[in-house]
Amino acid sequence: MLNIDKETFKSDYIQKFIEIHGKDLEEGTDYNKYEALASLIRDYVAKMWIDTNKRYKENKSKQVYYFSMEFLLGRLLGSNLLNLGINDLCREGLNELGIDLTKLEYLEEDQGLGNGGLGRLAACFLDSMASLGISGHGCGIRYKHGFFNQKIINFSQVEVPDDWLKRGNLWEIKKSDKARIVKFGGEVKVEYIDGNLKFHHVNYEKVQAVPYDMPIVGYKNNVVNTLRLWSAEPLSNEFDFSSFNRGDFKKAMEYKDSVEAISQVLYPDDSFYEGKLLRLKQEYFFVSAGIQSIIHHFKSTGGNIKELDEKIAIHMNDTHPTLAVPELMRILVDEEGIGWDNAWRMTNNIMSYTNHTILAEALEKWPVDMFKKLLPRIFMIIQEIDRRFCEGLRNKYPGQWDKINKMQIINGGFVKMANLAIVGSHSVNGVAKLHTEILKKQEMSDFYYCYPNKFNNKTNGITHRRWLMIANPQLTELLKKTIGDSFITHPTDMINFQKFAKDSGVQEELKRIKNRNKKKLADYIYKVQGIRVDEESMFDVQVKRLHAYKRQTLNCIRIMDLYNRLLDNPNLDIVPRTFIFAGKSAPGYYLAKDIITLINTVANKINNDNRVNKKIKVVFMENYRVSLAETIIPAADLSEQISTTTKEASGTSNMKFMMNGAVTIATLDGANVEIRDEVGDDNIVIFGLTEREVLNYYKNGGYNSQKLINNDDRIKKIINSLIDGTYSKDTNKFKSIYQNLVTYNDEFFVIKDFYSYLEAQKKVDDLYRNTSRWQEMCAVNIAHSGIFSSDRTIKEYATGIWGSKCMYENLQ
Numbered sequence: 001m002l003n004i005d006k007e008t009f010k011s012d013y014i015q016k017f018i019e020i021h022g023k024d025l026e027e028g029t030d031y032n033k034y035e036a037l038a039s040l041i042r043d044y045v046a047k048m049w050i051d052t053n054k055r056y057k058e059n060k061s062k063q064v065y066y067f068s069m070e071f072l073l074g075r076l077l078g079s080n081l082l083n084l085g086i087n088d089l090c091r092e093g094l095n096e097l098g099i100d101l102t103k104l105e106y107l108e109e110d111q112g113l114g115n116g117g118l119g120r121l122a123a124c125f126l127d128s129m130a131s132l133g134i135s136g137h138g139c140g141i142r143y144k145h146g147f148f149n150q151k152i153i154n155f156s157q158v159e160v161p162d163d164w165l166k167r168g169n170l171w172e173i174k175k176s177d178k179a180r181i182v183k184f185g186g187e188v189k190v191e192y193i194d195g196n197l198k199f200h201h202v203n204y205e206k207v208q209a210v211p212y213d214m215p216i217v218g219y220k221n222n223v224v225n226t227l228r229l230w231s232a233e234p235l236s237n238e239f240d241f242s243s244f245n246r247g248d249f250k251k252a253m254e255y256k257d258s259v260e261a262i263s264q265v266l267y268p269d270d271s272f273y274e275g276k277l278l279r280l281k282q283e284y285f286f287v288s289a290g291i292q293s294i295i296h297h298f299k300s301t302g303g304n305i306k307e308l309d310e311k312i313a314i315h316m317n318d319t320h321p322t323l324a325v326p327e328l329m330r331i332l333v334d335e336e337g338i339g340w341d342n343a344w345r346m347t348n349n350i351m352s353y354t355n356h357t358i359l360a361e362a363l364e365k366w367p368v369d370m371f372k373k374l375l376p377r378i379f380m381i382i383q384e385i386d387r388r389f390c391e392g393l394r395n396k397y398p399g400q401w402d403k404i405n406k407m408q409i410i411n412g413g414f415v416k417m418a419n420l421a422i423v424g425s426h427s428v429n430g431v432a433k434l435h436t437e438i439l440k441k442q443e444m445s446d447f448y449y450c451y452p453n454k455f456n457n458k459t460n461g462i463t464h465r466r467w468l469m470i471a472n473p474q475l476t477e478l479l480k481k482t483i484g485d486s487f488i489t490h491p492t493d494m495i496n497f498q499k500f501a502k503d504s505g506v507q508e509e510l511k512r513i514k515n516r517n518k519k520k521l522a523d524y525i526y527k528v529q530g531i532r533v534d535e536e537s538m539f540d541v542q543v544k545r546l547h548a549y550k551r552q553t554l555n556c557i558r559i560m561d562l563y564n565r566l567l568d569n570p571n572l573d574i575v576p577r578t579f580i581f582a583g584k585s586a587p588g589y590y591l592a593k594d595i596i597t598l599i600n601t602v603a604n605k606i607n608n609d610n611r612v613n614k615k616i617k618v619v620f621m622e623n624y625r626v627s628l629a630e631t632i633i634p635a636a637d638l639s640e641q642i643s644t645t646t647k648e649a650s651g652t653s654n655m656k657f658m659m660n661g662a663v664t665i666a667t668l669d670g671a672n673v674e675i676r677d678e679v680g681d682d683n684i685v686i687f688g689l690t691e692r693e694v695l696n697y698y699k700n701g702g703y704n705s706q707k708l709i710n711n712d713d714r715i716k717k718i719i720n721s722l723i724d725g726t727y728s729k730d731t732n733k734f735k736s737i738y739q740n741l742v743t744y745n746d747e748f749f750v751i752k753d754f755y756s757y758l759e760a761q762k763k764v765d766d767l768y769r770n771t772s773r774w775q776e777m778c779a780v781n782i783a784h785s786g787i788f789s790s791d792r793t794i795k796e797y798a799t800g801i802w803g804s805k806c807m808y809e810n811l812q
């Protein structure tokens, strides 16, 4: 906790402003003021950062490194102020200087270096590790362009590059002296020296990896961990630009461009894997730089390499950093001279892996030819890992070639990253109970039977500091007032709020808070989208990546159905609703883009139809991102978690909504199951096919969407309206959606679940009409959300996987 008083802060701030801008505060723009504030906070943090590192060194505590291609941090000013414990002090101090802190906070660019759930989870984990006093650090890529900005033009998604660094990043510190060299291409020469094989990597291309460090501030505990993001930069001595003639100059520029391309842009697809060379380069680039720097740091602080596995843990966020396994082997065997068996034992002890999806199309596998050419030595090491692994399999499962082929790492001309990650790690985990069971029983069953002890569950979580305390300060105050503030450091204490669930005063207060958040969102919607929504209506929200399995289509067709019913019967007795959507589609995912166009088209029709628009409105909010989620989620009445059962590994927005007092309508998928178990059937609305039914259909067939549609006039009408000109004169516009539901037999059971969903929505209406019952449900959801704090998740990782100590208890 930072010890400073308001007057000192004010004078530090003015001084900082003058120092970096060379002018008086009164002459500064708002952005100048933001810059001065962020720089000052960074200065405050710097000393704690140095002290933390000193402590880690002195205590020789185990260091955890969380390797991830994505860290979706959003804005940092607010969370840094909160965690330093100087939020109120700064707000007041700035106020006295005539500056509105909130206004400055909005000027910060979102740090959008991630696609969705996986990247945001990594960000929540960093916050929790620091707040629990775990020496855990992030390692990733400093993309020049993060996830694209989404514009909606003519009802459709248009991608605009994200230029988040255009005005610099005040939170990072470039550490040029800690740069590392990553080697690509070339050949491997083998030599016999004293009876041992020596491997020399020659004729490779050098890429310089330059680290940018960001402080990760723990909650009021003087801990500052590090997020290290690597940027690819050309080496000036690889090409001496000045002395080249024209031809070589061109070559030099090509070298520069090809190097810079590595950290140029985040791949904007999180469900469909393409075997692109650049992606493979990105993966090896950050993993190699990260491991080199970990080992360099370990040795330079007096560590004995033979004890490395007692002193570090490396976690792989999905398969993207899996090359950490062979890279660590390379360094231990080739550079440190450790024998293969020992190196392998250590590597296995160090590495652990989380799986985040069972979608087959997202599984990474690299063509052998491409792989070998780009990473010749790493390929040899994987071959050796695979050879030894398969030798073991042949002994264990003699003659079972099918099984062995499936488990092999290099098979059918591909290097399979999940297989390598499982074989190379001592721990493999799923992200919710159901998901882990599916991994064990289905997706990874061969590995599970081979290594049952490796597999474990770690249900995801979210940081309640950002998703409750920052996003919803009024609800936080109400909790403090009713149950005290212990929930801040012990989030499961939120359960004490349960006893206020029936308290009419608390219920009224909850409603008042929700209404204020709804008003704020309504104002924002009007300001940026020009749509006036009814603040009294139920805010029914589905915000997440666009994907067929998440079934925004199901949500949309029930709105189309409701529209039909309202036109048939203008007096239809329904609760007025505002349907709110947001989310980005991968640029090449045409079906998902068509769904965005459909939602916007339906929205336009309904919002402009005076026969219905007093009762329902539809809004698709542009450019979903962390900061927008912070505005939308606290304003939601109803949380839509309607994925096809088995497909959503966990979901994390479901947890954010419940923590902010929304009621959930859900399938029993991912973490929804555990939310249901927590709050009980009376405080959540469940519908749809069960796990067993879905798996049975996938395995044995028997589902026919066409038959369902043809036998039902109500469904037929909606589905036909996709192609009969009702929504677009261009009858081909939504044909892909139509074909998916009809011709291709509705892979995600939208039609099958339709009536069950409608019934559940009817139940939601009934519950909502009973204000007191509804508020009670909200309160119960809030009370039970503490278990979904990422602090709980991280404690489980620390004790169950990493073997690292958390200093939390003794820091209290």
Ligand code: 26V
Residues within 6 Å of the ligand: 115, 116, 117, 118, 119, 121, 267, 269, 270, 271, 272, 273, 274, 318, 356, 357, 362, 363, 431, 460, 648, 649, 650, 651, 652, 670
């Ligand atoms: C996959 C791929 C495939 C290759 C191209 C680039 C790329 C980038 C990201 C991914 C990861 C997709 C997996 C993912 O994000 N899963 C989500 O993870 C959340 C956190 O565990 C979980 O809550 C969501 O249910 C799950 O869909």
